[in-house]
Amino acid sequence: MPLWQPRNLAYWVYLLIVGLGALIYGTYFTGQSGWYGPALVAAGVLFGLYGALFWWFTVHIDRYAGVPGPAIVLAVVWGRSGRRGRSRPTATPR
Structure with a gap:
């Protein structure tokens, strides 16, 4: 398809x-770009570099069986969204 x-x-x-x-x-x-703008840009650039490195590594890791492009994209997206919403609970002071 x-x-x-x-x-x-x-x-x-x-x-x-x-x-x-x-x-x-x-x-x-x-609306919050004044506070978070530089951090969001830095995170986006670093994640783009990580994605490019990951893409290069998975394409060149095996000479005999190539990894399809959609599988690489799915792996990067899956890795990016893995920890979202699952943070450790913090102790509340009493």
């Missing part, structure tokens, strides 16, 4: 939902 499906209505609905989600996510951080 190809990723690009311009004649499929579900494809356009999905793109609309993802686009709206990205817009809402972006406007959420725009």
Whole structure:
């Protein structure tokens, strides 16, 4: 199944939902960009470098069986979202 499906209505609905989600996510951080702007940019750049290094490593790790591109992207996204929302509880002072 190809990723690009311009004649499929579900494809356009999905793109609309993802686009709206990205817009809402972006406007959420725009109001706080004065505080978090440099940290978000640094995190984005570092994660981009990590993704490029990970891509290069997985492409060159095995000469005989290549890793498909979507599998690499899924691994990077899965690794990025692994710890989200699961922080250790902190002790509350009494």
